[in-house]
Amino acid sequence: MADESRKHPPEPPAHGGWSELLHTEDYWSIWLGLALIVAALVVYLPRPPTDLQAKIDTANTGLAEAEASAPIKTIAWYDALDAKSKLKCTSESCGKSLTRFFAKPHGWDTNPLHAVVSGEERAEALKAAAEPGHAIKREAAATAYSVAMAAETAARAAGFADETLNAAAEDEIDAWRAANAAESRAKKKTRVAAYNQLLNLAGVCMVLALVFGVGVRAMGGSFRRFCLGFVFVFAVAVLSYMAAQQSLMKEYGIGYAAWAILFGMIISNTVGTPRWVEPAVRTEYFIKTGLVLLGAEILFGKIITIGIPGIFVAWLVTPTVLIVGFWLGNRYLKMPSKTLNVTICAAASVCGVSAAIATAAACRAKKEELTLAVGLSLIFTALMMIGMPAFIKAVGMGEILGGAWMGGTIDATGAVAAAGAFLGDKALYTSATIKMIQNVMIGVVAFCVALYWTMRVERQAGAKVGASEIWIRFPKFVLGFIGVSVIFSIIYQAMGADVGYALIDHGVIRGGTKLLRGWMFCLAFVSIGLATNFRELAHHFKGGKPLLLYAFTQGFNLLLTLFIAWLSFFVVFPHITEKI
Amino acid sequence: MARQGERPAWARWGLLLASAVGVWLFMFVVAPGVRRVPVVGEALDVVRELEIDASALFYTEIESFSRAELMIRESMSTQRNVLTDDS
Structure with a gap:
């Protein structure tokens, strides 16, 4: 990453002059990110779901009435919750169109063409195949509803004073929820439609080429040469998404990041990266812009509303593990590179690939170092996603403790969802909460790492670093990343959690910035692969120190998270745990 | 390169x-x-x-996280109501 910038038009010296604002990659990543965010705000904010506030009020009244009438979560409580969860901008026509346009390729089993093209005949065949399954699930959901209603009625008749009846009602309501969710998924399969995504993909390629090309031109590069090379990089990104969408790869959690690096490396280490592609191999440019967009997804207010015990676990354990891991890597493992050290520790302690990207960019790690951290994270994630739920079940650990443990330790966010769901709903809720809080930490970690690198690691021995020196050296895109996060957190708070959920979370973010950010990270990983040599990568892995560091950091994380999760959920906040 | x-x-x-x-x-x-x-x-x-998209990099990429968030948020809100009533 750091050495790659030398291959592109030299940036003017960073003396803080005004010209820097229009001629450096860091600032252009901020301008482009902000422009795209403003565009998403303009699209979504004036188009809220119809009668949004009235529907929120109705749902909240329903929730309040259900809470007042029973000490357990009743069917009416869940109905009101479901009504609220459906209020999304992404469910409106505009949101659907944008989401469809920027969507990644579809899932497929054996024919990769189905990732981008599927005819009417196949759609009809898939629908016909899904109908019988849907009928069975619909019947099961109806039966589960009747049973749950009967159990709730019995508990209500006893004035909710009989603990046995209450517990039975809760169990039956949980079973109805599961059957209901299964019916929804089966129903979705009966609504398959034909698609041809090739035109959309060409459109996405043109939009992104234009967006990034403008910046390249302003920084002194050739717009035409960039666009030409970009088509190739984008094509490899599409291939990576296609590989990640293969049904079995999706189950294993082998996502676009791994495929993009692999495909890029295969090309660069076999036939070689074509010279005409090189102007578009802009790892840092893509990553930094993607990170500015990611800032919109980091909403600080959310973590307050979704769980104090989770904050306790995530914000106490995560920095501790990061700092201890980094210290051990320097002191005892004698890691040859501090940037590799901190990138690996961030991946292991925060949340895998996304944390590695942010940290590597903040400390200007080399592209091979990021590749190594991502690779290690993917391997450990795959092992832990399967091993941890199996272990938790085998030892009979409770769902909440197990969920908290997995949420705090399994790196990849998707793998946490998979492992949590394997244990049950409560485990999923707990693990999801903790992982979301960890996700939110990325911004703080990136900022602290950037500051630490500027003030301590990169300074001359014995020299004092003044404020202006810090400003000159500080990676400016981090300010864009944090700034966007703070602005979105304020907007989200000002709107309130319910309106924010519909307009920001399920509008501007999920229907806009998230889709573009995914493409940008994928382009960045393709660029990393296209610029990486197997020999250089092997050099960084010399002596197996990165593996040892990852294993230690993750081992320490496992022990500390388990202890703090138990302390938090069962000693300090047991009254909150009871309500989950 | x-x-x-x-x-x-x-x-x-x-x-x-x-x-x-x-x-x-x-x-x-x-x-x-x-x-x-x-x-x-x-x-x-x-x-x-x-x-489930097991390869998701961030919580916004997983639909079940959105449901979990809403569920936990409303559960905590219930808890706050209970605490307020108690006090």
């Missing part, structure tokens, strides 16, 4: 082809084989059944 100019063209394209075959073998032979291991298959069945 990584370049393999020292190898003859046939060797470079042969390596590319071999890599493609390797990817295919992993996807359609190795991965399905590992899936047949009971502990792996059991976990992956849940992922398939619940349609």
